[in-house]
Amino acid sequence: EPEVTQTPSHQVTQMGQEVILRCVPISNHLYFYWYRQILGQKVEFLVSFYNNEISEKSEIFDDQFSVERPDGSNFTLKIRSTKLEDSAMYFCASSDRRLLANTGELFFGEGSRLTVL
Amino acid sequence: QQQVKQSPQSLIVQKGGISIINCAYENTAFDYFPWYQQFPGKGPALLIAIRPDVSEKKEGRFTISFNKSAKQFSLHIMDSQPGDSATYFCAATWITGTASKLTFGTGTRLQVTL
Numbered sequence: 270e271p272e273v274t275q276t277p278s279h280q281v282t283q284m285g286q287e288v289i290l291r292c293v294p295i296s297n298h299l300y301f302y303w304y305r306q307i308l309g310q311k312v313e314f315l316v317s318f319y320n321n322e323i324s325e326k327s328e329i330f331d332d333q334f335s336v337e338r339p340d341g342s343n344f345t346l347k348i349r350s351t352k353l354e355d356s357a358m359y360f361c362a363s364s365d366r367r368l369l370a371n372t373g374e375l376f377f378g379e380g381s382r383l384t385v386l
Numbered sequence: 387q388q389q390v391k392q393s394p395q396s397l398i399v400q401k402g403g404i405s406i407i408n409c410a411y412e413n414t415a416f417d418y419f420p421w422y423q424q425f426p427g428k429g430p431a432l433l434i435a436i437r438p439d440v441s442e443k444k445e446g447r448f449t450i451s452f453n454k455s456a457k458q459f460s461l462h463i464m465d466s467q468p469g470d471s472a473t474y475f476c477a478a479t480w481i482t483g484t485a486s487k488l489t490f491g492t493g494t495r496l497q498v499t500l
Contacts, residue, residue: 369486
């Protein structure tokens with residue numbers, strides 16, 4: 270069964286360092302998303318991406334964050350200068366127009382845990 | 387407002403019982419109302435979804451009841467099983483042109499006891 274894969278599964282970094290989280294969406298999906306979940310809390314929307322452009326972003330997604338689709342398969346989230354409060358689980362998700370039209374479903378990866386020290 | 391409010395925060399149900407989780411929304415522009423299930427260490431996975439022009443949807447032991455006028459919807463899990471123990475998130479999705487966004491509720495941690 271197709272799945273969204275994310276790497277790394279866990280990354281520990283020092284405050285102020287840059288971090289890149291990587292995602293491989295399901296191959297025929299064209300809608301991509303990043304969410305984050307601080308331990309035990311709600312899953313928060315960060316950004317949605319379609320046709321090589323950000324289509325929607327939240328207040329959390331400030332200038333420290335950026336997303337990119339560097340090639341035909343990867344979708345990345347970059348945090349330029351990490352803060353302690355960036356420690357969270359980051360989930361990548363993908364979907365296609367048919368799924369969105371029929372159920373609004375997003376497929377989520379298993380997440381990348383970021384720990385900022 | 388694109389918030390989705392969810393209750394209760396946690397729920398303990400005996401095996402065979404009915405689990406009920408409630409959600410309320412404010413924005414009438416949402417297109418779908420899905421429920422996601424999340425097990426520890428995993429990403430959320432779609433459980434069941436409903437459109438706002440339908441009042442109820444049932445899939446196996448899982449039923450969504452939707453009250454459009456009250457802007458409320460709920461998940462009922464019949465004959466709850468220990469394997470249902472997970473965190474459940476209600477959500478709301480809007481889709482417009484090339485933009486789409488899914489907003490999650492705050493989550494309900496369900497524990498089904500033997």
